[in-house]
Ligand code: FES
């Protein structure tokens with residue numbers, strides 16, 4: 001039920017992992033706090049709360065976003081995917097499976113953000129987006145190879161206090177290879 005009109009609050013609907021969540025939020029509420037404190041979606045972690053660690057990364061309309069810097073009202077009606085929404089039933093998302101198989105974590109606190117970010121990275125790369133590590137950004141050069149250097153640069157917004165970086169890079173590379181293989185099979 002809609003609340004009484006207020007200059008400080010708005011009624012919004014957050015679309016998260018395929019479900020609609022009507023909420024009344026203070027305009028200062030971040031998307032991260034709405035997820036964790038209002039909707040019990042605690043898979044998304046709060047690290048710095050200042051946009052510096054990447055622990056709170058989610059996907060909004062398929063693009064990576066640090067949810068601590070996103071106001072909940074600005075996410076009204078947009079398609080949000082959190083780490084809870086990546087698996088297909090009991091089947092983990094290929095990025096989740098790669099992190100599990102290759103030990104892409106230690107304490108696991110940064111892992112949901114790392115995984116959401118990696119899902120975004122792989123799609124950005126598949127779409128041909130260059131990064132700051134790309135040598136030749138001319139369109140005719142084509143998409144860059146997803147080298148470890150490219151992965152490190154593209155994942156550089158996600159910090160890991162346990163320094164599981166070597167395994168994280170391996171996991172992202174494996175998941176990207178699987179995605180490329182699946183895409184090739186789809187057109188064959
Ligand atoms: S908690 Fe959002 S970037 Fe650190």
Ligand code: FES
Nearest residue numbers: 106108160161162
């Ligand atoms: S696995 Fe511990 S912070 Fe990354």
